[in-house]
Amino acid sequence: MIRGDESIDDFRFFTLDFEQPADHRHPEGEKFLQRMTLFHRSVTAPMVIDTEGAEIFAEPIAAEPVDLLKGNQVTVEHRFYGTSTPASRDWTLLDVWQSAADAHRVVRVFKTIYGARWLSTGVFRGGTAALLHRYFYPNDVEGTIPYAERHSLGLQDVRVPRFLANVGDAACRDSLKAVQRAALARRAELTPLLAAQSEWGFTFDTLGVDKAFEFSVVRLSFNFWEYLGLAPYDCDTIPGPTVSAEELFAFVDLVAGPAYTFSDQALNSPVGPESYQCATELGAPLYPEAELWPLLRYPGGQVPTFLPPTGVAKVYNPLPMLKLELWTRLHARNLLIVDGALSPWSASAFGVSSRNDSYRVVDPAGIGFYGTLSALPEPQRTFFFERLSDWADAPVHPPALSQGKLAPRYEKRMRHR
Template sequence: MKLFRLICFLFVLSIVSCKSTAPVANIEKSNFEKLASIKNVVKIEKRETLSHFDENYEIWFEQPIDHNNPERGTFRQRVFLGFENPLKPVIVELHGYGIYSGKAGELAQYYQANQLNIEHRYFNNSKPDEIDWNTLTIENAAKDQTAIINAIRNVLYPNSKFITTGISKGCQTTMAHRRFFPKNVDASVCYVGPLNFKREDPRVYSFLDNVGTQEERNKIKAFQGLCFENREALLKLMKNAAKKENMSWEFGIKNALDYSILEYSFAFWQWGTDVKSIPSNTASTADIYKHLIDVVGYGFFEDSSVKSLQPYFWAALTEQGIYGYETKPFEKYFNSDEVLKFDWAFPEGVSKAYSPKPMQEIKSFLDNSAEKMIFIYGEYDAWSATAVDISESASKRGLYKFIKLKGDHKTRIKSFEKEKQNEIYNIIDSWLK
């Protein structure tokens, strides 16, 4: 009997032993778990699904304040991810500003692709408690973006094609990213982005002197003159608006009105204003003021807007360039022909000399070695004054430029006629194969 019990005991023991050494099933991690496992992800939240995406996430990455000097500390950078399929392309929207929505952009919508939106450093809450403005450089931003792209690729899309894209300052951001990391993604599509070579690039003035027809330019200048003739009445209306909307201007309300009038011609062409909407010289001051603000808005000079745009102004005044305002055409109202500039938009107590080197390096990159990039512009967009130049031979490297006739700053691929859209998408299709 003892022998029988011993045999039974050994038999049961062998079964238990076999079970304990059997291989454990490989349970696939969820996308949430994969993203949460990224070393420098400090917060992740699954959000309501948008567009065609199956899953949407808000992710916060911890980034060095200065990639060349990591001991200076870190900040958190926000990212939106729209997940569709691990085998489909990933469209990376490199924003020049903050991000507010995870909805599919033009390319992600067209290809029903995944989309990664990266907020630019120092916009919204993607910033340290105290900003050292000298760390806001196109190089640091490019390194932010590369770290995020690499991390997302490694955990979710190791076999997918990646295409970066950006609009306006986002286009500048996309160019800079490719200049520092030319092989980090497979291709890029850039919309309506300037490539300025001076802090106040004079090509803007030449553009405004020649864009459209002479009749249109005359009407624009006449309206600006009408505004200056009615300066005092318009100033009273601006003061009333300031009181009602609780607005203020660091450089004074009088300067705010002058800058708004001078900005009018740039904004008119940038946003494709209908020349028929320009008030006649018999219009009331209320109608004149309404049209001026409808075109220019308050968002470029008013204090709260300038504060939220501070990173834009810093970048423009130190590396990426902007423009100024010629007063010579309105010399009798200024008793001067100086160019009015944006020095007042520097952060309080901080300034820095403009360096032309970063944009010249991007130009050299585009001229000599850049590959697989498309540039989209509107012919009448004021920012086309400093558009990227593409040589005829650049197509051998996959560089293309498309200009929408009479297009403005809202020009996208869908803005073109169907035949041209097909041509553009055929190029992108070839990059995605």
């Protein structure tokens, strides 16, 4: 079902609803409409499937491989996010295999139209979804380029605190710790500011304002590095611990977004599906608490199985991600994993083997977002462009660079992704 069609630059942009089985093991049963977008340039150009890890972006933002190859792109919203939710809302149908089967069915149908070579990509959990799709259906695409992929080993991955203790500049890390301690010590001043967001439609009946605030402060350091370069903050914008309550809360709100993570509205959607995925298969980081312990009222509470959706059985199964990790290290061919040295998710990055024509690129000063490949120094830039060209059987069109920086269109996409 076509919901929108517009011409933008050198492609047509469609918004689509694609009928999927709620359970691919029983395709005759319940159906749901999965939201997708399509960038169409030419049926003879390469196609890139962009697997989203959450709700789809309504605006047309092409992935970096699509721009480089002047190709087409079909972007697939993840099941149980946005409008792509079965009416039954049967949580057992939210697993990595069902999601991969969604992507496989999209490829199977669209290959009848787009006959050139296919690649896959995705950012954040979408990058992990691209890897899982390739793991379950290795012949769907010729190559996979995930950016800043996210997964954890266990419900509290202990590699994360070690990473956060050493990432970036020591003065920046100390400033973040000072903000966390000040926010918790001054919670009596700051929690009313969170409660006041009820004026914007946020309520906190599930966790309570105090717990939602504390959980956000504990996550502040992780979130800061996770989105550095995408969000409007950097080390120079971290406030001192003695600023006004309004300034201190504004920084916590900007970086950790308690209302957008732990309000009733967020916990139902979109955080509910994310929490369920983390509790059952994807795992979660261990957020550092040791230095904040004397100021905490709910230590150890951020385990995905403790979080909504409530009344839903959540049993963690480590096997899918362990199998995926072994596959990327030993068997996966034509992978180009893009990570960033500043992203805490790089602490749990997948390994690859160049013997299988698979590689991992680490941006030393970023989080591994779109534009990373284009900004690589030579000769790495040319080498990876050649790999991309070989996999797609199409030429790469490098973007213009200015003094080693991204072209403006990439900077815009980084800000909006």
